Amino acid sequence: MKIVADLDLCQGHAVCAAEAPTVFSVPKRGQVEILDQNPGEDVKTDVANAVRYCPTQALMLVAEDATH
């Protein structure tokens, strides 16, 4: 799983940082910064919530190729 942020859409609401503070950081009047591109299982739910609740739908989860 990889997180992709569309900075054309991000308006810095920081909902994502509230949901998953170890994965997203949003400076005051700035845009989202992804701290961890491949977050572990333990924060998966938080990341999913961040994606769901982002008001501008700027976040996407991209499945990585399964190469098991």
Ligand code: SF4
């Ligand atoms: S919640 Fe969405 S719009 Fe707000 S900072 Fe995060 S990515 Fe940007």
